[in-house]
Amino acid sequence: MSKYLDQSILELHEQLKKKEIRPIDLVEEAFERIEANSDLNCFITLNKEEAIRQAKALEEKEVDQPLFGIPIAIKDNISTKGLRTTCASKMLENYVPIFDATVIEKIKEKNMIIIGKTNMDEFAMGSTSRTSYFGAPKNPWNRSRITGGSSGGSAACVSARLVPLALGSDTGGSIRQPAGYTGIVGMKPTYGRISRHGLVAFASSLDQIGTFSRDTYENALLLNILVGKDERDLTSADRVEEDFTREVGKDIQGMKIGIPNYFVSDIVAPEIREKFDEVVEMLKQQGATIDYIDIDYIENAVTLYQIIAMGEASSNLARFDGVRYGYSYPHPESIEDLYRKTRKEGFGKEVKRRIMVGSYLLSGDNAKIYCDKAFQIRDDILKSFKKAFETYDLIIGPTTTTVAYSLEENLDDPLKSFMDDVLVIPVNMAGLPGMNVPIGFNSDHMPIGMHIIGNLFDEAKMYRLSSFIEKQLQLSLVPEEGGNNE
Amino acid sequence: MSEYQITAGTEVHCELKSNTKMFSDSYNRFGTLANTNINAIDLAYPGTLPTINRYAVELALKACLAFHCTIHKEMYFDRKNYFYPDLPKGYQITQARTPIGVNGYVEIEVGGVKKKIGIHDIHIEEDTCKSTHFKNQTYLDFNRCGVPLIEIVSEPDMKSDQEVILYLEKLREILFYTNVSDCKIEEGSMRCDVNVSVSKTEKLGTRTETKNLGSIHSCGAVVLAEAKRQIELLEQGKEIHEETRRYDEKKNETVLMRVKETGNDYRYFPEPNIPPLVLTDAYIEEVRSKMELLPDERRRLYLEKGVSPVHADKIIQNKPLSDFLIGLEDIDLVIASNLLLGDISSYLNKTEKQLSDTKITQERFRVLVNKLAMKEITNKVFKDILIDLMETDADIDAIIQAKGIETISDESSLLEVIRQVIADHFESVDDFKAGKDRAVKFLMGQIMKETNGKANPSLANELLLKELSQR
Structure with a gap:
């Protein structure tokens, strides 16, 4: 079997440019690897025919930039024209979009090759990818464990080196947490950095598309082509163009870093805290100033998240009514019957739970009691973060409280699922950018990640720290073939 | 025993005369083939997001300015959630917290006395799609889905059917003159709901709402029919319930549709996909300066110039004629209105033309009216040269000469x-x-x-x- 996909994107780019390899070589290898690892269940739909056709067509074109001809996987809640987009739900099992998301247009414009649509929690609701209608994906480091979620398939396929890059979405940690669990780099950029046009909405005021990669530099390369104002998304940010790779590899001498006390409190497993502390020591030695700080209300972020995310979700998912697209109950007796049975049969348990809780939270006086309050505290969290960023360049903590656990664990505890994201959710509340960078392994050789939080639109600085950590730690981040089964 | 006092208020939905829809760029057109003016946003495909039609906002702002509203300079949009087949997203985007305009009024004249009818608020929202029920099936036409609307909510300031009719006529006249809406009730671009209550005291009685009335006349009729029904109930010692009714035109009575449930729960919350829209003072003034003369201002001018009230109203009712007189305020408007409403209107009717289709420019019209005013030509001569005036570019004197019509000045x-x-x-x-x-x-x-x-x-x-x- 060829090993092109173990090489860096820049190495591949050089060979593509010199015509030593062709895009089809990469595409064929990606599909070979996917087939060999089909038990990982990373993909819901493969785009094989079209990917091969596209790869062949690219042979006629000039290799103009590093992402030319590079395979990429797309989370299955991002709309791809003509390619089934299920959101891992029975509701959209046979839904084929009629338009491309803005990010997909950009990816196609750069002649990247879409390999397939990745597995996830149903409508991105979950933290383990186990709510998928198509079964849970598995962690390449240990196939009896969860990938995390909701972007579990995207994280796992990059971690297992099936593809070098993937897109995910992050509403309450859904990129950073699975990146942490699978030992890869995952970036959730500032809210508004990347157009949400074409991202199937879960909680619109929190949702953000982001990037998975094997290392920091490649993550920045991908982010470069995705950002920008989009007339079709009024919440997208109008920013001057910038090169996110520009600070990769720079040193951190004089960098000021804050660690919120809550992030290193006893909610975090000891072996994760140990690993984190080791890296903090290293950063100090390398010239960073590190202080322990307090950010107001971050301990309430999960509660706020539940109110805002479920409230918005209950409205966003109202459109799945069986009338225009998606699953439709075949023999309704009335319009109410159509709604009731389509939604009862089309949605899974977790999605229905969240719709019900969300509807309750918006009903009558509850909207005032819960939602208005939640919006207020959310503003306060951002204010507190902003104040910290007056002093500190970046804020860090562990990405998760534990390493990836067994696929059989916590299945009956819907609340536990939210606690997997307790360290990453505050970032969504504030609209800040956050990323995971691997910092080592626990005693079971499961990956541990560091969470880096930047000020609004400060992604480049975050990449600087994460690339520095990569360089210092020189971790071996390729899971053994087959994983180390317990 | 004292008399019952009727109290009425209205909610008027008006489709804005924009080229495209409120939150998408598909066309806003009436009368086209079903489901031809639609796109993925209108159909609420997963992943679609709303955009804002700035022109529709401008039209709504014009309406607010014409109705003397206070403008919400920082506007938000909200979601009103409910399930219905004509609502593809499962929610309607509207303005619950910050309607674009509040506290306005419309002035009407009742029996020679001027009265202000308060406008509680004007808010922007999107229209639903149109459902047609046929043989146990429901068919949906999404062309109307997302068409920009303003809802104009009056205060309960109207005390009779006549006041309701005068208010609605004035409302329609102003919306039409500001080009905000074409106000065609028969095409559904203006739809009225009427709230009615009766009481013998200062305290207002329980009101009912009669929805989707087909004409301004019906709105007046509903006020009387509802008042009669409510008074009969009260006289029998019965209670009035808050309910939604419809009007049966043939029987001239209202019919119960549904009793209002307590706390109709629309689960309102802020629309997260639309950031707050800020209307600057400079923008508001720019829009104000672009507004045409309002019908009341025109009416005042005509009356000052000696035009009879009947003729003034007739000119106002025919906006192209009224627009034609803009810039001609210095000529004899009595003669001008006589010509426009008389022979010129007959000519237009007969030939099925618009004034703008003819050759009668404002300049030639000015010469014509001045000649008549100076008695240089007679009405008879005018009649003789009308067709030439309308259909050729020739100079008026030249027409007269060519036709051999010479005045005897000897x-x-x-x-x-x-x-x-x-x-x-x-x-x-x-x-x-x-x-x-x-x-x-x-x-x-x-x-x-x-x-x-x-x-x-x-x-x-x-x-x-x-x-x-x-x-």
Whole structure:
């Protein structure tokens, strides 16, 4: 079997440019690897025919930039024209979009090759990818464990080196947490950095598309082509163009870093805290100033998240009514019957739970009691973060409280699922950018990640720290073939 | 026993006359083939997001300015959540917290007395799609889905059917004149709901809402029908319930649709996909400065210029005619309105033309009216040259000459005719001496008849008076 996909994107780019390899070589290898690892269940739909056709067509074109001809996987809640987009739900099992998301247009414009649509929690609701209608994906480091979620398939396929890059979405940690669990780099950029046009909405005021990669530099390369104002998304940010790779590899001498006390409190497993502390020591030695700080209300972020995310979700998912697209109950007796049975049969348990809780939270006086309050505290969290960023360049903590656990664990505890994201959710509340960078392994050789939080639109600085950590730690981040089964 | 007092308020939905929809760029068109003006946003495909139609916001702002509203300079949009097949997203985007305009009014005249009807608020929202029920099936046309609307909510300030009708007519007139809406009730671009209650005291009674009325006249009829029904119930010692009703035009009575549930739960919350929209003072002033003269301002001008109230109203009702007079305020508007409403309107009707389809420019019209005012030509001459005026570019004098219509301005020939007419109608001289103006008009008419309308009217008039005073 060829090993092109173990090489860096820049190495591949050089060979593509010199015509030593062709895009089809990469595409064929990606599909070979996917087939060999089909038990990982990373993909819901493969785009094989079209990917091969596209790869062949690219042979006629000039290799103009590093992402030319590079395979990429797309989370299955991002709309791809003509390619089934299920959101891992029975509701959209046979839904084929009629338009491309803005990010997909950009990816196609750069002649990247879409390999397939990745597995996830149903409508991105979950933290383990186990709510998928198509079964849970598995962690390449240990196939009896969860990938995390909701972007579990995207994280796992990059971690297992099936593809070098993937897109995910992050509403309450859904990129950073699975990146942490699978030992890869995952970036959730500032809210508004990347157009949400074409991202199937879960909680619109929190949702953000982001990037998975094997290392920091490649993550920045991908982010470069995705950002920008989009007339079709009024919440997208109008920013001057910038090169996110520009600070990769720079040193951190004089960098000021804050660690919120809550992030290193006893909610975090000891072996994760140990690993984190080791890296903090290293950063100090390398010239960073590190202080322990307090950010107001971050301990309430999960509660706020539940109110805002479920409230918005209950409205966003109202459109799945069986009338225009998606699953439709075949023999309704009335319009109410159509709604009731389509939604009862089309949605899974977790999605229905969240719709019900969300509807309750918006009903009558509850909207005032819960939602208005939640919006207020959310503003306060951002204010507190902003104040910290007056002093500190970046804020860090562990990405998760534990390493990836067994696929059989916590299945009956819907609340536990939210606690997997307790360290990453505050970032969504504030609209800040956050990323995971691997910092080592626990005693079971499961990956541990560091969470880096930047000020609004400060992604480049975050990449600087994460690339520095990569360089210092020189971790071996390729899971053994087959994983180390317990 | 004191009398029952009727109290009424209205909610008017008005489709804005924009080219595209409120939150998507598909066309806003009435009468096209079903489901042709639609896109993925209108159909609420997963992943679609709303955009804002700035022009529709401008139209809504114009309406607010015309109705003297206070403007919410920082506006938010909200979601109103409910399930219905005509609502593809499962929610309607509206403005619950910050309607674009609040606290406005419309002035009406009731029996010669001016009265202000308060406008509680004007908010922007999107229309639903149109469902048609046929043989146990429901068919959906999404062309209307997402069409920009404003909802104009009045205060309960109206005390009779007449006030409701006057208010709605004035509302429609202003919306039409500001180009905000074409206000075609029959096409559904203006839809009215009427709230009615009755009470013998200062405290308002329980109100009912009658929805989707087909004409302004029906709105008036509903006020009377509902008041009658409510009074009968009260007289029987029964209670009025808050409910939604519809109007049966044939029976002239309202029919119960549904009892209002307590706390109709629309689960309102802020629309996260639309950031707050800020209307700057400069922008508001720019829009204000672009607004055309409002109908009441035009009406005031016509009346000042001596146009009869009936003619003033008729001109206002025909906006192209009223627009034609803009910039012609210095001419004799009495003559101008007579011409426009008389022969010119007949010509337009007969030929099925618009004023803008003809060759009568404002400049030529000015010359024409001035000639008539100066009595350089007679009405008869005008009638003779009307078609040429409308259909050729020729100069008015040239038309008159070419048609061989020449006025007799020769004093001696005119005097000859005048003396003959006086001799033939000697009784008119007595009338004249008795102070009857009519006599002069009658004699002038005879002179015109004798000369086939060719007598120079002002000269003939002058000579006639001279002759009469010598008798």
